[in-house]
Amino acid sequence: MQRRLNIFFRKEETGFHGWFVMMLFLAILTGIGLTGCKHKNKTGDAPLARVGDKYLYVNDLKEIIPKGASSRDSLLFCQSYINKWVHTQLLLHQAERNLPEEKLNFQKRLEEYRNSLIIYQYETEYVIQNMDTVVTDKQIDDYYKSHLKDFQLKENIVKVIYAIIDRKREDSHQLEKVFRGMFHLPDSILLDSLENYAPVMAESFSTDTNNWIPFNQVLKVIPIETYNQDIYLKNHRIIRLKDDSKIYLLKFVNFKIKDDISPKDMEANFIRQIILNKRKTEMINQLRADIFKHAIKQKEFEIY
Template identity: 35%
Template sequence: MIKVFILVIAIAFTSLFISCDRGKPKPVARSFDQYLYPEDLQGVVPNGVTGDDSVQLVRAYIEQWSRQQALLHYARRNMNTNPEHLERRVEEYKNGLIIYEYEQALVNQKLDTVVSDDEVRTYYESRKELFMLKQPILKLSYIRLKKDAPELDRVKRWFLSTDFKEQDLLEKYCSMYALQYALRDTAWYYADDLIKKVPLSRVGEDNYGQIGRIFEIIENNELYLIILHDSKFRDTRSPLSLAQSNIRNLILNKRKIELIDQMQRSIVDDARRKNNIEIFN
């Protein structure tokens, strides 16, 4: 793989080669007094990537390296950095990163990711204040048609009907003439998301309570037929079905925090029992 990297660099970056002492590898780039060598490019190109893609990856890495070294040069020249303070911060960051990686490995191994419906419901009922709506939500059906679509009176009657045969006729009509449609959708949607599909702003938030009525809206020479099946307004409680996914994530995050906290306390307690931790007065 190293030979492949050297070949790629030799072809793509010949102009960057700089003569060095005999027996030493030729660098592929220089930024001030820092040099980048072919062996530094190991791992830049993933297995299976060849041709122009590999050249682009190497080129991008060299560009990034050159930019970083230039910034470091100017930063070191223009800042009075306390080496001991900097080293201490680097060590703290490294230690924190090692602990974080260990904690994530522990979570991946031991975290129980199964959340029952009963747990979700209990969480929902005990924390009602967390699930207040910041915007209206709606259940609706809509049909988007050309303004001159045929048999509109019949379509409107079918749209309001609960008769199975007429609903089937409407489905067939929509498959032939509708530009877009959604019938008998029982899911809740945020108003802001629906506005991207239908001209809901023309209905107006004051009319969201008019359940079962057909709203006819013409926009951009197209006809929208919209029926609101249910609605909930801002500052009212979100239904469980809409909050369910968020609740599961909240429960899992709580379990994760508790697992990590338990692990930390267990390690520290064990270290103290074995006299591996001492605090001197």
Template identity: 30%
Template sequence: MQSSKCIISKIFGVVTLLIFFSSLFSCDSFFKKEEDKAPLARVGESYLYKEDIQDLLKNNVSKEDSAAFVTNYINNWATKQLLLSKSKINLPQEQLSEFNQLIENYKTDLYTRAYKEALVSQSQDTIISDAELASFYEREKQNFRLKEKIVRLRFIELPKQFLNKDNVQKSLDRFNTKDERFLDSIGIQFKKLNFNDSLWVKASRIVNEIPPLTFENEDRYLKKSQFFELQDSLGVYLAKVTDVLGVNETSPLSFVKPTIKQVLLNRRRLEHIRKLETEIIDDAIKDKEFEVYE
């Protein structure tokens, strides 16, 4: 009479065979998937499959262009594979070892950097208060010297044949509450407009927006309290300059606020990463995952 252990062993064997054969003929089996793969080329033990280049083929490309692209891609792939194979045979072992170490170091850096960035992005506070911005600005004010003239102005570009130019000009220059309402009411007729004269703008940007204004004549027009009118074949350009700061003057806080915010966020991020690395080491030591031997 067979022992129970022997019977269980035979049953287990039969079940294993059934599972194996059912997987062979299953539409979802591993081997079936391999058979479905369409190889395009082989170099040694490396295969290039159709799905490897599927995403590279665009729908709007002709069959002739697709065929040429695939042929070129296969040849390039084969060249790289053959060169890689030859390099492993013919390069000195010391050099191969050095390259393998570089690859491992790069892979480690890639994984760890991505992991740290993911942790930081999940937990880092990205809100910088106005008080933090102002405090940093006051401490570092001497480092915020302008490298280019900046300007505050109101600006309108009119079509060449605009009929009500004189009233627009007076309202833009004076710009009281009534004038602002008037300009807003007919703003749809303007080609371009900017009424926000609290915003500092680089002089180079203004020169690009107003074709008749050039780097040679900007000092004539971009002066504090200056109103100017320029025109060319495209339109009429009206502007009232409300303030100007020149090269080497201190940047206003509003102008450098985005830069300061980025600096503070980068500092906070680096501090968070250092804290994270310290906590990882401390936790590993506590859990006996990390030990240093004398």
């Protein structure tokens, strides 16, 4: 065992010497500070490192060593931490020596930051406890109609139904005929048919006609080649494509072209958040005004 430890520490002798780290680790495990050091702290703990007049003690490391770590991992952690501490203190020492005094005075900024945090926390709790978070469909509709110019599409969007068949299947030809017939049915019947048969017959499929998706997202699944998306969408309703491994069938249920007005159902969640944020801002402004009015009434402050 001793021979293994010696071999280990010879390998680990980088930065701080292996024997030092071994003493450190023993000190941490036993709770006993390194002996022979002159600069013990108030608890009699011996230092592990010094930069200028700053010392790093054994107790500084005891609480931060990962629980359950092996002896080797703990040693490596201690080595890394001490080296990092030394580098940080050296950099801090250099900064303190070179920065002018006014640059080192953070008291005012810390106080302002603390005040901001306290106010923010209070206002957040007040809003959580008092704000009405219900947004009705009518409120969404009213906002949408009065801000149509703000909802201009930046890309083409679609609602689609599609199915993909694996050409390696022995019955792929028959399946293609079945699905081609389905895709010429009315949308409601097509959706029911796909829900019943596609899980078994298709490699993958989608019947989600409730949500709008970017046309570019469809192109990642269906290998449509088009040089002008606008013209393509206006002139295609049902498409069938093949490549070496798959058969693709797709039906465009609806589409909107870039620069059109975005559909309300696509923007509903965004509008809801806008309305809630507006309520929050108004509530906070009212809270601040009420506090000020109350303070005036109670003569809680004076301006000289």
